Amino acid sequence: MDDTVDSPLSVAIVEDDDDTRARLAQSVAAHAGLRLVGQYSQGCEAIAGLAESTPDVLLVDLQLPDISGLxxxxxxxxxxxxxxxxxxxxxxDEEHVLAALEAGARGYLLKGTLTRDIALDIHELRNGGSPLSPIIARQVLKRLCPEPAPRAHDADDALTPRETEILRLIARGFSYAETAALLNISGGTVHTHLKRIYRKLAVHSxxxxxxxxxxxKLL
Known part of the structure; x- marks a missing residue:
């Protein structure tokens, strides 16, 4: 029987707010699978400390009193x-999120959305995941999958003066027969123009x- 037990993940925290740092430290210390190896309130202090002992996971705030978390x-x-x-x-905001991810962060959580035990996010990170707050995930997806630009309308799509006139009358509530009578054309001609209008506008009704x-802005 294999009695080997996985070693706890080592975690360090870089956070200048005392209350937030204490809550994170308490959450890490309370989990048997995690081991808190460092707490830092400043960036330079953290960099020096990590040179002595490198943790598996680093929790870091972006706004630090000496240097940027980035x-x-x-x-x-x-x-x-x-x-x-x-x-x-x-x-x-998008600027901070993308800058952090480009700098090397593998996850991004907003302080106001930490509704579950941070230990779950730490394990998700080490298991190959990327913990992201929902609003952050949407921003990343929006950046990676931008909305397609509106299709440009070429000259062939432009309505003729007669087609515009017919569509304006239809929009005002006139029937096809009334439109034909007002323009002194046949009902068949109105239908022909409408088919062309539908094709140019890429619609079906x-x-x-x-x-x-x-x-x-054609009407």
Missing amino acids: DVIRQVSARHPTCEVLVISVFG KTEAIFEADQR
Whole structure:
């Protein structure tokens, strides 16, 4: 029988707020699978301490009193590649999030969304995951999968004056027969124009045509 027991993951914390650092330390210390090996309130202090003992996981805030947390992440990623960094910050804007991930962070949690035990996120990180607060995950996906740009409308899509006139009357509530009478054309001609309008606007109904034309400022 194999009696081997996995060693606890070593964790260090870089956080200048005393209360937040204490809560994180308490959460780590309370978990049998984790071992707290360092607590730092300043970035330079953390970098020096990590040179002596490198943890498996580093929890780091971005706003530190001496240097930026981004500088800490960059130096840790370069000097201690086996140490995985999890950001815990109040900053949820795209600039900070992307900068942290580009610097080498493997996860990003907002302080206001820490509703579960941080130990779960630490283990997720070490198991190959990337813990992200929901709003952060949406920002990352939005950046990676931007919305397609609106399709440009070429000259062939432009409505003729007659087509515009017909669509305006239809939009005002006139029937096809009434539109034909007002323009002194046949009902068949109205239908022919409407088919062309549908094709140009890439729609399939009168309601869609009116909406699309309004969006394009054609009415």
